[in-house]
Amino acid sequence: MAKEKEKSPEEIYAAKLDMCITDGIVKTGGGVLLGALTSVLFLGRRRWPLIAGMGVGIGLAYANCEYELNPKKDNTL
Numbered sequence: 001m002a003k004e005k006e007k008s009p010e011e012i013y014a015a016k017l018d019m020c021i022t023d024g025i026v027k028t029g030g031g032v033l034l035g036a037l038t039s040v041l042f043l044g045r046r047r048w049p050l051i052a053g054m055g056v057g058i059g060l061a062y063a064n065c066e067y068e069l070n071p072k073k074d075n076t077l
Contacts, residue, residue, distance in 0.1 A: 020065035031057025
């Protein structure tokens with residue numbers, strides 16, 4: 001069996017950062033899509049649901065990225 005090459009800390013960080021960027025794009029797009037649907041179907045084409053959906057998507061992506069880069073330490077005994 002061949003040993004797998006261990007990833008360097010820089011490669012691990014780069015992979016996590018790539019995942020954060022991808023997650024941000026997907027969640028922001030999903031928020032905008034849901035905001036657009038809400039705006040068109042229920043609110044008569046207002047702009048604020050788009051902005052609110054985008055904000056929610058960015059916020060979710062930021063929270064996930066923050067947790068991925070800085071996981072909480074469990075201090076239970």
